[in-house]
Amino acid sequence: MIQLTGVSKEYPKRGPALSDVTLHVRKGEFVFLTGHSGSGKSTTLKLVHMAQRPTGGEVLVCGYSSAKLRESEVWKVRRKVGCVFQDFRLLPGRTALENVAFALEVTGRRPSTIVPLAQRLLAQVGLAPKTSALVHELSGGEQQRVAIARALANEPFVLLADEPTGNLDERATRGVMELFWEINARGMAVVMATHDLELVRTYLHARVIEIDQGRLVFDSASTKEAATA
Amino acid sequence: MRHALREAIAAVRRAPVLTGLSAAMVGLALTVVALFALAAFNLRVSLQAVEERIEVVAYLQDGTRPQEIAIARQVLAGLPEVAEVLYIGKDEALARAHRDLPELGELFGDGTVNPLPASLEVRLRDGFRSEETVAQVAAVADDYPFVEDVAYGREWVDKLFTLRRVAAFSTAVLGGAFAAVAALIIGTALRIAIFARRDEIYIMRLVGARNGFIRRPFLVEGGMAGMVGGAFALLLTWGTYRVVEAFLFQLSWMPASWAAAVVAAGATFGVLSSAVAVWRYLREV
Secondary structure, three states: EEEEEEEEEOOOOOEEEEEEEEEEEEOOOEEEOOOOOOOOOOHHHHHHHOOOOOOOOEEEEEEEOOOOOOOOHHHHHHOOOOEEEEOOOOOOOHHHHHHHHHHHHOOOHHHHHHHHHHHHHHEEEEEEOOOOOOOOOHHHHHHHHHHHHHOOOOOHHHHHEEOOOOOOHHHHHHHHHHHHHHHHHOEEEEEEEEHHEEEHHOOOOOOEEEEEEEEEEHHHHHHHHHHHH | HHHHHHHHHHHHHOHHHHHHHHHHHHHHHHHHHHHHHHHHHHHHHHHHHHHOOEEEEEEEEOOOOOHHHHHHHHHOOOOOOOEEEEEEHHHHHHHHHHHHOOHHHHHHOOOOOOOOOOOOEEEEEEOOOOOHHHHHHHHHHHHEEEEEEEEHHHHHHHHHHHHHHHHHHHHHHHHHHHHHHHHHHHHHHHHHHHHOOOHHHHHHHHHHHHHHHHHHHHHHHHHHHHHHHHHHHHHHHHHHHHHHHHOOOOOOOOHHHHHHHHHHHHHHHHHHHHHEEEEEEEEOO
């Protein structure tokens, strides 16, 4: 479903961010992408949702290749991939419902279906009573739940989360993580970038990929395969 | 398109001050262009009025026979450049001189002696008042032996056409420069408005909106701001025109097509500037 083959990314001023990374994320997997700040986690996620293109190798997402997909067609990948970020990236001055409805509206849903669907998505993330609350009236954990509901709007195959708990306290972090696992249990793959190793250790059954200085240095799936062999 | 229009109106409602400011900036920038257009139009009208007075006058020798005069009138009137040929007899010439130059009344005496010659006044058609045409018509008139002299104010015509060329050139250069400055100001104003909404563009692109879908509301909004700005510019120019006319000198208001062009220019600049600004943000996400 997500296939990175010999992927490198070099920024003109910063130099190499990723070097020769090869990995494969299957349908329904829960993957932690770990590593220090600046190790290349966020770059990997940006390459997956094609906000950036690799300078070497190929990224394949649900059949769309980074080498072939035109800039005007990136929306096709974005509808297969949901994204959440540390800073939530919600539209200020709008309600939780409006933020989710916005994603539905701009991707061309029928107007009559938008509000009921947005309400259902917010109910799924446990925010049914707060649909009409403005973004700044919500706590950090609640804002992240709105962002997750928005990311689910297009029923993607995979949810990419870039340090989604970075701005949250312990309780909110637990709540968001439970939500991710619920989403994953319904068959959606989750790829979560985090530098919080404590958090990773809490969920031992998840796949863990570690990136260090742009290189893939550890993949628990390979370790398991090697152990099985 | 309905979505684009609805979103554009919603954006104006959400940030009325910002939209109002960009429309005002567009308006002020276009006011300079519209004022220049008004000045250029009036210059053109004035030059045209002067040009219309260009005519060739053939002074006839005393004693020229009426048949000769009739033939000359017929030949001159048959030229494609000529609108009409009027015969001014000696008596009429004297009457005109008394009327137009009363201070010289004594010079003409009591009218028993008339020193003024009869003449043929050749009026030219619109579009045939160039230096060459005037000289050609004058040469035809001058060929008749009974024509004593032909006058058309050669130096004056030369100067008028030089002035017209200078006016046309400076109008093109200055008008182009003003339009370019206005385009830059309008572009900056609308870029600021779009910069304030870059989060929206980012999220739309993030969740998978098509580029055209993202772009449309901004183009509509840019067009609307440009149009309002253009109308504002016209209003300011109209106000200036009224003040100048009331307190300084007589002016002509520009034709409706020119006024419509100012509003259309505002809308066009608005759409183009928004397109460039959105294109930049679309590339960044």
